[in-house]
Amino acid sequence: MGLGRKLRYGMIGGGPGAFIGAVHRHAADLDGEIELVAGAFSSTPQKSKEQGRILFLDPERVYDSYQDMATAEAARPSRDRIDFVSIVTPNHVHFECAKTFIEAGFHIICDKPLTNTLDEAEILCRLASEHNVIFGLTHNYTGYPMVKEARARVAAGELGEIRKIVVEYPQGWLATLLEETGQKQAEWRTDPARAGVSSAVGDIGTHAENLAHYITGLEMEELLADFGTMVSGRRLEDDAAMLIRYKGGARGILYASQISVGEENALTIRIYGTKGGLKWEQEHPNWLTLMSQDEPARILKRGNGYLSRAAQHYTRLPPGHPEAFIEAFANIYRAVGRTIAARLSGNEPDPLDRDFPTVEDGARGINFIHTTVRSNAERAWVDARYSPPGA
Amino acid sequence: MGLGRKLRYGMIGGGPGAFIGAVHRHAADLDGEIELVAGAFSSTPQKSKEQGRILFLDPERVYDSYQDMATAEAARPSRDRIDFVSIVTPNHVHFECAKTFIEAGFHIICDKPLTNTLDEAEILCRLASEHNVIFGLTHNYTGYPMVKEARARVAAGELGEIRKIVVEYPQGWLATLLEETGQKQAEWRTDPARAGVSSAVGDIGTHAENLAHYITGLEMEELLADFGTMVSGRRLEDDAAMLIRYKGGARGILYASQISVGEENALTIRIYGTKGGLKWEQEHPNWLTLMSQDEPARILKRGNGYLSRAAQHYTRLPPGHPEAFIEAFANIYRAVGRTIAARLSGNEPDPLDRDFPTVEDGARGINFIHTTVRSNAERAWVDARYSPPGA
């Protein structure tokens, strides 16, 4: 690799009990290529310190605020400064935090959705470009090897021209007014002040949109969305469905639901073209079904030699030894990390490692959220075309 | 039963090579309670005769036209006249044929969709009522025992109040311009003159609509549909998706597709309520999944003692001995047949036997087709409320 050491990072958010912070740390730890050395884990300094202790960090590098961390880390000699920062706070903090670290010259991994407004998202796109910062966004589902295989098969033309995309993301965890029971996740994800204008679309619909875009490369032209707030007393939609027309003529159905009782995290995509179809299910991520008109369906399984280079590059285990969510998440970290390491050591990254969601994907996602909100409000088809700055 | 003999029927349509005619005959034959004694199997007399021979019918009762059959059978003494007629022709013939036999006093089993226009459908509703004719419509998917179980569980409140219905019916057989290769099924189903105003919705979308209605009893309030004619040169839509708002607030997604390459007949329904959810897949019809928030999902399997009386009534085999399409279809025949037999013998039918789709369901389906066509044309939400005459 050339860098000759593990990559160092700091984390913003991810204090005691936070789900997604722990996931990011597992993802960073998994390959032994990256180490956590600093953090501002909570807006409550006491909690930040507690998390630092749990993680065996040098107390000096456990900060009371992300601003302190940016200042102090930037002031350290480069030989032990953090190389990048991971932002895993609730949505409304992403923007200021990312802006601060970009301007301080640090590379970024940020949770999704990128920001709460499209203006903020586009500002980050421009800043990242101006400061030449590597910016990875954890649309983690694209880290699955069989998602990469799906993309490779579509790119190779095995499905022919795409005609239809059905992507769905049902969950059931918000089927009751959980946010009033003290559950933290439910609280902030249904709070407009922290989650933004949308809950179901913002939290999970954007993953569905990103997944479809990642695999097919198709751009939306128009969409018509219908939002439901099915749980009385909730402040944001907990169920959203939409019809989509893509450029070039393909049709789409996308839905995200948080009130589908009994569903856990059932992100699923089906794509049909003129020559074939495919199906992938996040809860059974090691398999990809390929279908055609005149031949039996094929079940492609992770780890096999018949898969694409991309799928094989992002696989750690042989066939039948399943990989799952953390490994896919770690693929984002490994890809961003190796790209940063190459930059730091003056090398070109392996093109296979430059395959991760970026700040531009983040802006696309924010535009998507706001477009669906508008369509729902107008009860009409709306223009869904969008290009992020610099794209 | 009281009748002391098999019920006798005649068939209109179902000549050599016709798929659905053969299915109706298997369904009628399966239980040994009904026998085919007459037919007008084709508009080509030669073909009708050929089919009669294959079926070992008395040549005297193989007719050149359905009109001849109606006249001749009505003229026979009641002791050997047909008790009902099965109409299995292409859609555009249903109306005149059904009208003729209703007016001649015969009970009816008719394939779906009922007619090509709503006027025709409503006329049949009124005629059937006036002539006191039993009229069964072969929305055969509601004949599956586990669909009846789903309905029973919803009725018993196990799902709580329904919030969301996702019903999909993807097929792939029309992914190419099959109608220009001489394939008869493809020819008439994509021909506006014979199939009516819709292909995907008319042929299969109506099954999806009927299934959702049968299980939940919910009535549509509004819908927004998007049709695609994905195969160039085709004259009717081969892909249709819609968002639905039901009375009472539930939301729905329904889609029907004939260009989903690799899909065979993948009718699937998922329903989510305040307390639980369920999933049923036509291609694996012996299983029904029930989900809840705080308990493991349960897999209910056909044939078991823990199922509802309705599910058990429509089951012929013990658990693990799978039943399938023909048995479900036969359940419609058995239900209609026993209801007719009860009428003929002056008895009340078993309420469990009166559970079959009727001419009113047919009218509801025709209204549904035309409503989706209108919404697609207007690119807007439209009023979807409807009550068939007499309902």
Place this chain on the structure above:
Amino acid sequence: MGLGRKLRYGMIGGGPGAFIGAVHRHAADLDGEIELVAGAFSSTPQKSKEQGRILFLDPERVYDSYQDMATAEAARPSRDRIDFVSIVTPNHVHFECAKTFIEAGFHIICDKPLTNTLDEAEILCRLASEHNVIFGLTHNYTGYPMVKEARARVAAGELGEIRKIVVEYPQGWLATLLEETGQKQAEWRTDPARAGVSSAVGDIGTHAENLAHYITGLEMEELLADFGTMVSGRRLEDDAAMLIRYKGGARGILYASQISVGEENALTIRIYGTKGGLKWEQEHPNWLTLMSQDEPARILKRGNGYLSRAAQHYTRLPPGHPEAFIEAFANIYRAVGRTIAARLSGNEPDPLDRDFPTVEDGARGINFIHTTVRSNAERAWVDARYSPPGA
């Protein structure tokens, strides 16, 4: 076909409430090629008459005993005599009944296992041959189209040389002492006087053995069996497992269990050869999985044009319209029936129709039962080679 009429049959056994008799009648009825015209449905004349009435039979042809039926039917003019007889009684009656009808010159369909002793089985083989009688045995699982596909693929060499067979048949219905609760099925199937020397192997293990033999053609060389009578108070084994060595070197595992709580009728076979493997599950009978070393697994689905002629010949519905147990059972009836019809009309049967289990398969099954009993008693490997008379 030339016969110009439906084939006529009589049934022995299958009185009120009998499971397997009803299955045979559905199977015979399904295709409209065969009609039931006579029966001796029970050893209790009153019950036989009652069943005759339920089935709308001519009371003259509902007999008090199978002997009466054999005599009376043989005395009828050939123009309305039964063409064959279906024997669906408990096992211990098969022999005398089959012998009687063979000697009276009738063709036979008999339920399995063929007889209770090997002597009896071999006598029937010889008699059937001497009297030139067509004799079908309802090892119904070989009637499934995808089982025929499996056989065709093995025959075509797609798996290479067979190395390993794993065939299992777990059920759970006898996990308690059901035979003491008045349940008739449980009573006779666990009664040595009626079921013979074995319950689990005799009732279901023979199906497993027949299935493996049908698909691969392999002959056993040695086997070692272990029987368990897991439910205290039971008189025959309710769980049996065995290791098998086949001629040519392949290895096998076969087990049959009636105490596998929660299992319904989970007959499953997996076969591995030098080049590929396959898997088929009776509870999901429309699918066949083909595996190979360097290619994705393929899911073959009933009804498709890529299947063998045999699979297509035994299929009634297009892909995605599932067929199941009754259709497979009906395939045995249709095959035997058409072979009889060809004989009666002086024609050669279509070779595809001559594909059904015979009296020789029955003798092979009886030998198998007795061989496993012997191995279990001796707790040792025993010689399992066998050729039925005339084979």
Place this chain on the structure above:
Amino acid sequence: MGLGRKLRYGMIGGGPGAFIGAVHRHAADLDGEIELVAGAFSSTPQKSKEQGRILFLDPERVYDSYQDMATAEAARPSRDRIDFVSIVTPNHVHFECAKTFIEAGFHIICDKPLTNTLDEAEILCRLASEHNVIFGLTHNYTGYPMVKEARARVAAGELGEIRKIVVEYPQGWLATLLEETGQKQAEWRTDPARAGVSSAVGDIGTHAENLAHYITGLEMEELLADFGTMVSGRRLEDDAAMLIRYKGGARGILYASQISVGEENALTIRIYGTKGGLKWEQEHPNWLTLMSQDEPARILKRGNGYLSRAAQHYTRLPPGHPEAFIEAFANIYRAVGRTIAARLSGNEPDPLDRDFPTVEDGARGINFIHTTVRSNAERAWVDARYSPPGA
């Protein structure tokens, strides 16, 4: 925790390209509680050094041999000495290596099978006990949360008394003479000098045995094994099947196969008791099926609140976010690591953390291998009872 730092370990084996070494490192890294600080990665010093560099280790602590490592690490001050050693070499090296480190006072994690002979295994049991060393064995499949759930359900009596165990472990990767193509894994695993007396049983059959024992606690009484060497030219068996009688009367079927073409790593267990049954499949590890006689089957899914404390303790992600092989393997590391950390800090470990396979399980596995070899050689039932020293 009390230790206030990450636990430190060294690795023996796991040089460039070794599959299982990489897995151990992922497992150790995943939770950020353990760090690799030393290694003797290969018997070729050059390769050991190369691996050390890849892993960013201090070159001083990358050793030419495990003996050097034991000596040098033992000589370091306790404040930076390794806390334990991971032994991931081919089987034949385990014994000497483990002995050396136990005698030097280090705790151990060792890959399975423990040793090549039973004598060696029992010596290690005694040594570990004498030196009061914590010894974890990576029977990693017991690290899966849903395996722990299975065990908890059995312990709670939900299945009643166990009657039947079917555990199978088919793989297909050795269906050809892979060991002659230069594939390292295949070479040593089929080489009696390195793998010991068995390939299929030693490599994977022991996992199956351990899994059954872990879940049920049942002890074997007798077994009868049949080995096949299906690939010509191979020196050890590549297919093994056995029948088992457990103490208390339960029956078992266990098989391990490396020539089941198309199978990847399909370890599966089914257990049936007087009241219920269960099924778990390693390739779909997040689900556990529970069956009963009179209720629908239940699908228990990892991460839910209805699961046992053990299952929840070993879970990192919420429902629907699948965990897999590495997470299960990491559960062994975390459990052993936390037990060591408690010891080092003078605390009692959490009882939930003391749930990992030990050197005694290793001895049991070695006895199992040799018992099956003997049974196969004698072609007879053999005594399978065994208690490891000190158990």
